[in-house]
Amino acid sequence: MDAGSLSAELREGQRERLREKPGEKAWGTLVKAIGLMSGTSMDGIDIAYVETDGQDVVKCGPSDFAPYSDAERALLRAAMADAAALIGPSSKREERPGCLAEAEAMVTQRHAAVVAAFLERDDLADKPIDLIGFHGQTVLHRPEQGLTMQIGDGVALADTLGLPVAYDFRAADVAAGGEGAPLVPIFHQALARASGFAGPVLIVNIGGVANVTYVAPGEPLMACDVGPGNAQIDDLMRARCGLAMDPQGAFAARGVVDERILADLLAHPFFRARPPKSLDRNAFSSQAIENLSTEDAAATLTAFTAAGIASILPFLPKPPARAIVCGGGARNLVMMEVLRQKLGCAVESAEAFGWSVEAMEAQAFAYLAVRRRADLPISFPLTTGVARPLPGGFLALPGHDTNGHDR
Numbered sequence: 001m002d003a004g005s006l007s008a009e010l011r012e013g014q015r016e017r018l019r020e021k022p023g024e025k026a027w028g029t030l031v032k033a034i035g036l037m038s039g040t041s042m043d044g045i046d047i048a049y050v051e052t053d054g055q056d057v058v059k060c061g062p063s064d065f066a067p068y069s070d071a072e073r074a075l076l077r078a079a080m081a082d083a084a085a086l087i088g089p090s091s092k093r094e095e096r097p098g099c100l101a102e103a104e105a106m107v108t109q110r111h112a113a114v115v116a117a118f119l120e121r122d123d124l125a126d127k128p129i130d131l132i133g134f135h136g137q138t139v140l141h142r143p144e145q146g147l148t149m150q151i152g153d154g155v156a157l158a159d160t161l162g163l164p165v166a167y168d169f170r171a172a173d174v175a176a177g178g179e180g181a182p183l184v185p186i187f188h189q190a191l192a193r194a195s196g197f198a199g200p201v202l203i204v205n206i207g208g209v210a211n212v213t214y215v216a217p218g219e220p221l222m223a224c225d226v227g228p229g230n231a232q233i234d235d236l237m238r239a240r241c242g243l244a245m246d247p248q249g250a251f252a253a254r255g256v257v258d259e260r261i262l263a264d265l266l267a268h269p270f271f272r273a274r275p276p277k278s279l280d281r282n283a284f285s286s287q288a289i290e291n292l293s294t295e296d297a298a299a300t301l302t303a304f305t306a307a308g309i310a311s312i313l314p315f316l317p318k319p320p321a322r323a324i325v326c327g328g329g330a331r332n333l334v335m336m337e338v339l340r341q342k343l344g345c346a347v348e349s350a351e352a353f354g355w356s357v358e359a360m361e362a363q364a365f366a367y368l369a370v371r372r373r374a375d376l377p378i379s380f381p382l383t384t385g386v387a388r389p390l391p392g393g394f395l396a397l398p399g400h401d402t403n404g405h406d407r
């Protein structure tokens with residue numbers, strides 16, 4: 001079957017479902033999509049269901065999270081170290097040296113299992129899925145060298161699930177001279193527009209790395225990575241206490257910020273660089289906090305993340321009227337408090353607006369998959385630095401090669 005007849009069959013399936021449910025609102029042009037995100041904190045896989053036209057209409061449904069085991073996380077860390085071998089003028093992003101091939105197979109299989117389990121949910125029983133958005137796991141991000149690598153085999157995932165899969169979303173942007181990240185801003189903009197905020201809004205995502213999106217009526221979408229997120233705090237907690245994170249910021253709350261070390265950390269040239277800009281997970285060293293107590297180190301790293309986020313303020317066209325925080329960092333009470341001090345505006349959790357703290361990125365990749373299918377741009381001059389709005393991602397159809405060619 002070719003790509004055209006497959007999508008015709010999907011469209012027919014969609015009509016069939018609408019016929020079956022006369023009482024339901026006919027979301028004729030909406031695509032039923034699942035988004036999958038394995039973020040830089042490497043804590044696990046977020047999965048979310050979204051119905052969207054890839055533009056203004058976004059209906060978010062159920063979501064879930066599946067943690068990686070310690071062994072899987074160790075394999076991802078080893079893959080990240082092995083990916084560093086690809087840095088250099090002759091590097092090719094298709095290469096999988098060291099344990100990268102094993103890690104990629106694990107990532108693909110775990111995602112397939114997570115989707116299969118998710119589809120068993122009762123609340124998805126009457127929602128046949130049209131499309132999957134598969135981010136994969138970033139193991140290397142060096143846009144200045146034309147290199148960004150997300151492992152995860154989209155073609156294999158499409159075959160395993162028997163569903164179309166959009167994947168490898170960052171490559172086209174980096175190939176066109178962009179930063180390749182962040183990509184979630186166009187989704188943030190859709191949410192913010194639907195909420196009808198009157199003034200400028202700063203959406204702050206605190207995952208492994210922190211990034212922001214600035215949305216203001218009548219102004220172009222603007223976004224960038226802003227500094228470290230939780231990754232260094234997680235590394236500290238794992239190394240010192242065998243914990244996955246600083247729960248609710250409890251360690252940071254008992255510590256004292258080392259202002260000298262904080263100032264040194266903030267002297268990094270990244271914070272003075274104009275956006276667009278993006279970061280590798282391991283861009284910042286944790287050496288400076290090695291001699292501090294765990295509590296003081298956690299307090300200092302938490303303040304570092306919050307100050308990094310605030311460092312974007314001078315680059316914004318107008319001061320934000322409010323900041324909306326998503327990503328796991330929104331669960332860190334100390335982080336939220338320090339952000340309130342540093343941003344000088346109302347700082348609220350995404351949940352205050354009915355948005356998801358945890359599932360936002362997975363939802364975004366469902367939305368971006370739909371944009372891929374519709375050939376709509378996902379990156380923009382003021383989000384990744386790309387010269388003009390650019391679509392991104394490849395589409396794998398079951399039994400077909402990337403972008404629908406028969407195998």
Ligand SMILES: Nc1ncnc2c1ncn2[C@@H]1O[C@H](COP(=O)(O)OP(=O)(O)OP(=O)(O)O)[C@@H](O)[C@H]1O
Pocket residue numbers: 037038039040041042043046205206207208209229230231233234244245246247248249326327328329331332358361
């Ligand atoms: N209850 C909590 N208290 C403190 N920190 C938390 C809590 N829950 C989550 N976190 C932090 O959030 C992190 C996970 O955040 P998130 O899921 O947004 O990351 P991610 O998916 O890797 O994101 P990104 O791709 O944006 O880097 C955890 O590693 C942890 O540091």
Ligand SMILES: CC(=O)N[C@H]1[C@@H]2OC[C@@H](O2)[C@@H](O)[C@@H]1O[C@H](C)C(=O)O
Pocket residue numbers: 039040138141148180181182183184185207208209210211225278279361
């Ligand atoms: C290269 C890469 O994977 N970057 C991630 C990372 O995690 C947060 C921040 O750094 C952001 O730039 C991006 O992820 C989100 C999902 C994005 O593209 O918007």
